[in-house]
Amino acid sequence: MKKQHGVLMWFASLGVLAALVGLWQLAAHLELVSPVFFPAPLRSFESLWDQMGTADFWLAFRETLRRMVLGFVTASVAGIALGAAIGLSPRLRAYVEPTLELIRPLPASAMIPVFVLLIGLNDRMIVTAIAFSSLWPVLLNTVHGFKTIEPRLLEVARILHLSRLEMVWKIALPNALPDIFAGLRLALTVSLILAVVAEMLAGTIGLGQNITLAARSFRSADLYAGIIVLGAVGYVSNILLQRAEQHLLRWRTP
Amino acid sequence: MSQANDPVLSITGLDFTVGSLNILNDISLTVHEKEFVCIVGASGCGKTTLLRLMGGLLSPTQGRVLYRGRAIDGPDPELAVVFQDYGRALLPWRTVAGNVELALEARRVPKDERAPIIRDMLERVGLAERADAYPIQLSGGMQQRLQIARCMAQAPQVLLMDEPFGALDAMTRQTLQDEVARLCADAGVTVVFITHDLEEAIYLGDRVISMDKHPGRLSETLTIELERPRNQLTTREDARFLAYRHRLFNLLPPGH
Amino acid sequence: MARVFKGVLFPAAVLIFWEFAARSGLLKAESLSSPIAIFRAAVGVVADGSLFKAALETFGGAVGGLVVGATAGILVGVAFGLSRHLSQLMRVSTEALRPIPSVALIPLALLIHGYGFQMESSIVAFSCFWPLLIITESAVRGIEPRLLEVARMLNFSLRERVTKIVLPAALPRIFVGLRLAAAVSLVVAVTVEITANPMGLGYALIVAQESMRPDRVFAFIGWIGLIGWALNASLLRAQQRWFGRMGNWAEQSA
Numbered sequence: 001m002k003k004q005h006g007v008l009m010w011f012a013s014l015g016v017l018a019a020l021v022g023l024w025q026l027a028a029h030l031e032l033v034s035p036v037f038f039p040a041p042l043r044s045f046e047s048l049w050d051q052m053g054t055a056d057f058w059l060a061f062r063e064t065l066r067r068m069v070l071g072f073v074t075a076s077v078a079g080i081a082l083g084a085a086i087g088l089s090p091r092l093r094a095y096v097e098p099t100l101e102l103i104r105p106l107p108a109s110a111m112i113p114v115f116v117l118l119i120g121l122n123d124r125m126i127v128t129a130i131a132f133s134s135l136w137p138v139l140l141n142t143v144h145g146f147k148t149i150e151p152r153l154l155e156v157a158r159i160l161h162l163s164r165l166e167m168v169w170k171i172a173l174p175n176a177l178p179d180i181f182a183g184l185r186l187a188l189t190v191s192l193i194l195a196v197v198a199e200m201l202a203g204t205i206g207l208g209q210n211i212t213l214a215a216r217s218f219r220s221a222d223l224y225a226g227i228i229v230l231g232a233v234g235y236v237s238n239i240l241l242q243r244a245e246q247h248l249l250r251w252r253t254p
Numbered sequence: 255m256s257q258a259n260d261p262v263l264s265i266t267g268l269d270f271t272v273g274s275l276n277i278l279n280d281i282s283l284t285v286h287e288k289e290f291v292c293i294v295g296a297s298g299c300g301k302t303t304l305l306r307l308m309g310g311l312l313s314p315t316q317g318r319v320l321y322r323g324r325a326i327d328g329p330d331p332e333l334a335v336v337f338q339d340y341g342r343a344l345l346p347w348r349t350v351a352g353n354v355e356l357a358l359e360a361r362r363v364p365k366d367e368r369a370p371i372i373r374d375m376l377e378r379v380g381l382a383e384r385a386d387a388y389p390i391q392l393s394g395g396m397q398q399r400l401q402i403a404r405c406m407a408q409a410p411q412v413l414l415m416d417e418p419f420g421a422l423d424a425m426t427r428q429t430l431q432d433e434v435a436r437l438c439a440d441a442g443v444t445v446v447f448i449t450h451d452l453e454e455a456i457y458l459g460d461r462v463i464s465m466d467k468h469p470g471r472l473s474e475t476l477t478i479e480l481e482r483p484r485n486q487l488t489t490r491e492d493a494r495f496l497a498y499r500h501r502l503f504n505l506l507p508p509g510h
Numbered sequence: 511m512a513r514v515f516k517g518v519l520f521p522a523a524v525l526i527f528w529e530f531a532a533r534s535g536l537l538k539a540e541s542l543s544s545p546i547a548i549f550r551a552a553v554g555v556v557a558d559g560s561l562f563k564a565a566l567e568t569f570g571g572a573v574g575g576l577v578v579g580a581t582a583g584i585l586v587g588v589a590f591g592l593s594r595h596l597s598q599l600m601r602v603s604t605e606a607l608r609p610i611p612s613v614a615l616i617p618l619a620l621l622i623h624g625y626g627f628q629m630e631s632s633i634v635a636f637s638c639f640w641p642l643l644i645i646t647e648s649a650v651r652g653i654e655p656r657l658l659e660v661a662r663m664l665n666f667s668l669r670e671r672v673t674k675i676v677l678p679a680a681l682p683r684i685f686v687g688l689r690l691a692a693a694v695s696l697v698v699a700v701t702v703e704i705t706a707n708p709m710g711l712g713y714a715l716i717v718a719q720e721s722m723r724p725d726r727v728f729a730f731i732g733w734i735g736l737i738g739w740a741l742n743a744s745l746l747r748a749q750q751r752w753f754g755r756m757g758n759w760a761e762q763s764a
Binding site: 010020037095097099105110112113116118189193196214223226230234235 | 538614712728
């Protein structure tokens with residue numbers, strides 16, 4: 001009964017969105033809003049459809065996605081490995097944690113100019129900037145996950161005489177997974193943002209470049225289409241991560 | 255070959271001090287093979303500390319704990335500890351069966367031999383039906399049973415239980431008391447059982463030792479001469495049971 | 511004391527090594543500068559007033575956006591919290607808008623407003639809206655039902671209910687959301703400036719990069735980090751001072 005109600009509500013909600021879009025379409029049609037700033041939704045969808053038929057679009061799409069994934073994966077692997085090492089060692093933490101806390105409040109994109117100076121305005125700079133910025137959420141959260149192990153479980157490990165490797169693999173790592181995933185979610189958001197920003201600055205082929213050019217030439221339908229695509233990328237990547245999280249953390253929900 | 259009266263645990267002149275606070279003072283205790291010893295005392299008297307010392311989780315400031323003649327210098331799977339906060343001692347990401355399996359992994363039992371042992375353990379504690387459930391899905395009593403099953407899967411010589419039923423309701427407590435008594439008798443383990451509940455101590459124990467506080471010190475020992483298996487109704491109404499209860503009640507400080 | 515020493519040791523060692531590497535030519539000083547040069551630049555940007563001017567501009571953009579976005583987020587959050595139906599009906603619409611990375615809206619904002627303060631504030635407002643919406647909705651939902659029953663018993667109007675019961679009860683958690691949004695507003699403002707807007711601290715970074723002055727780049731990065739940290743620390747102090755006394759209620763919510 002409740003599930004049916006939930007599904008019904010979801011459709012009603014979809015209807016609300018459709019109604020709002022419909023109102024916008026009407027307003028654009030009646031020229032109540034500027035067609036340049038708020039083009040009719042149909043035109044944006046049309047543009048999206050047309051773009052998806054061109055090879056250029058898919059090239060830009062692949063480039064942006066490639067950079068995002070490359071940066072994100074590199075940052076995740078490094079962040080988890082380093083975070084585990086730091087989190088498990090109170091001695092290392094004493095030396096390193098204060099520095100980590102200093103880095104925390106820095107806006108991720110602020111380091112881009114440094115990378116431009118070092119590497120130039122090219123593809124490598126973009127991937128480096130993405131990887132560097134995505135590293136911190138994963139690292140910080142992983143450290144937290146590994147340093148806050150339930151002490152009772154550590155005692156159980158000692159009583160059972162588990163080896164250090166066994167302790168890390170069977171107890172520390174599963175315990176840290178929720179924190180690690182929280183870090184990964186943040187890092188994913190950061191990678192998308194950095195990809196767009198870096199692309200806009202570097203002027204390389206990509207989705208960020210697409211919307212910048214569209215805005216400059218006042219092609220607002222193309223611009224909105226590009227925004228929709230970026231929103232979709234954000235949405236889908238998040239869902240994928242969520243699925244992975246739900247699968248690996250099955251034991252959490254009763 | 256261990257005889258019926260061999261000391262399993264032997265503690266002499268044990269002191270435990272933290273900073274300037276003397277928590278345990280001059281503790282001496284001998285626990286024999288297959289004995290069920292209950293230590294009873296008010297909260298804060300140091301019984302948990304004593305148990306942790308016996309389990310090798312703490313080191314004494316003075317004195318030693320001997321397990322079968324050799325000094326304990328750290329925890330050991332043969333001395334299984336059943337913690338009071340059972341929820342925190344279980345791995346939430348493993349199923350009921352998985353939690354029991356952890357002990358078998360520690361014992362290096364080959365993979366293909368594990369399933370029957372796990373099934374047997376779970377049947378003994380009545381959790382066979384919930385083998386695939388996660389700890390979070392279990393009630394408090396079931397979680398504690400799971401912890402006990404995991405500890406028994408360690409094939410321990412000694413079971414150290416720290417107020418295991420303190421967080422459970424009265425009915426569950428009584429059921430588990432009988433289960434533990436039966437389990438331990440069947441497995442032939444030596445038990446040290448900590449509680450603040452006088453009647454529980456008398457009901458379960460072969461010997462009940464009372465503990466003073468500030469600093470923690472063992473005072474009287476009562477040998478319980480009630481027949482086994484014990485019964486929640488008849489044993490508790492037995493005149494001797496009531497006499498023991500009187501003795502203990504007078505031994506422990508007021509306001510207990 | 512030993513703890514402070516240990517925490518300082520690692521960054522101090524890094525700085526010393528950096529200085530040495532820059533001087534001995536191991537590192538490209540044109541790209542990475544050296545700690546002493548950076549320190550001098552950091553002092554320099556204060557002395558020549560450029561830090562103050564840039565910070566003021568960034569604050570303007572950040573605060574302007576924060577006020578609008580947070581207020582909107584709180585109002586909608588209260589509405590969603592009080593009316594489950596409203597929240598459910600708007601579910602698909604919010605889920606469709608939320609994944610859009612705020613930076614993707616930069617070209618749109620440029621199109622509509624051109625360069626300047628308004629364009630930056632609108633992006634900041636978009637970014638601050640979501641966290642406050644989510645946190646406020648959750649805070650309102652979590653209000654002790656007994657209090658709402660008291661409101662019904664006393665026959666409060668909607669406005670009275672919201673102002674006398676709902677908002678005060680949800681306030682501690684909303685304040686935590688505001689702290690979060692303040693940090694976000696700073697980060698987003700700087701990001702917008704780096705990407706497109708020629709004003710503020712982010713733009714100062716770009717200018718320093720384009721004039722090949724890595725010392726100024728790092729100096730500004732350091733100042734941005736410091737400002738961010740100071741902002742969060744002072745808000746945290748305020749939170750503890752205002753809500754700390756109220757005991758459990760505030761603590762549970764925060």
